Amino acid sequence: MKALQEYLATKFEMKDLGKLIYFLGIEVVRSKHGVFLSQQKYVLDLLTKTGMLGCKPAETPIEMNHKLEILPYQNPTDKGCYQQLVGRLICLSHTRPDIAYAVSVVSHFMHAPSEAHIEAVYQILRCLKSARGKSLLFSKNGISNIEGYTDSDWAGDPTTKRHTSGYFTLVEGNLVTWKSKKHKVVARSSAEAKFRGMAHGVCELIWIRNILRDLGIDYAKPMNLHCDNKVAIEIAQNLVQHDRITC
CATH class of the missing domain: 3.30.420.10 (Ribonuclease H-like superfamily/Ribonuclease H)
Structure with a gap:
């Protein structure tokens, strides 16, 4: 690793910052059990910005057997706000596989979101409220x-x-x-x-x-x-x- 760092230093202007702790919103924690990757701070910031920090928690990120679709006479919602929320959730799914399917579903309606679709996004946020500290563990087992x-x-x-x-x-x-x-x-x-x-x-x-x-x-x-x-x-x-x- 040291030889690689020295070689890269000859090609690029760089410096060694030590062990990785925080990168692109992902927190890296090391312990005797292994390496944990989490986005707890990202979740807290997202809940705070959306005003959902005090919401009622939900157990699942999406309703079972949901029937979300685009209807001809649906009630539209703020398209820009919807796209911004879904974009943030896509970034969060890098360490949260439990919401990956729900985020995939709501991302299908970016061009024409309705009130039912934004409610599905809020369902994901309520689920994050109930499990905001979840993380990925990489260990030797x-x-x-x-x-x-x-x-x-x-x-x-x-x-x-x-x-x-x-x-x-x-x-x-x-x-x-x-x-x-x-x-x-x-x-x-x-x-x-x-x-x-x-x-x-x-x-x-x-x-x-x-x-x-x-x-x-x-x-x-x-x-x-x-x-x-x-x-x-x-x-x-x-x-x-x-x-x-x-x-």
Whole structure:
């Protein structure tokens, strides 16, 4: 590391600030348990600026089985305020995977937000009030594998009937990547929607393994991908009869 710092100093004007403590709103805390990444101060500032510091806490960032959509006669809300709030929540989701799906949903209505959409944003803020101190922990726990979990809905978007899939990946038991994405195609069954989600999860696992290999860390063990749909798993394991499924 010292040799790298000396080499970079010959190319750029730089100085060593010591151990990382705070970077782009992310707090870094080290302890005997590992390294914690949090944005607690960012959450407090966001709640204070929006006047939600004294709000009633919520247990979940979004209502279950929500039906958020763009309607022809909806009551509009302040577009600039909505975009600013959602933009701040996107920055917060870098260390808060628990709100990633909810933020992904509300970001779909940036061009035409309504009162129902801004209420969904306030729901996320109320959830942050109840768990503003959550953080990511990276530690040594004796696990030496890479695994991922995937899930997907079917025709979850009331307007387009497109589905949303999500995944998260663990390296040696530590959460490293997560994503929620609405697909561009309409799945014809829940099994197809789950299978497409698995395909994205596989791509992420392969990408992580290649990155670690470039860093000199090689995992010889097979990577595990978890899915809760039996039909989708059978499609993935069948090397012949999958001509009707394309990703």
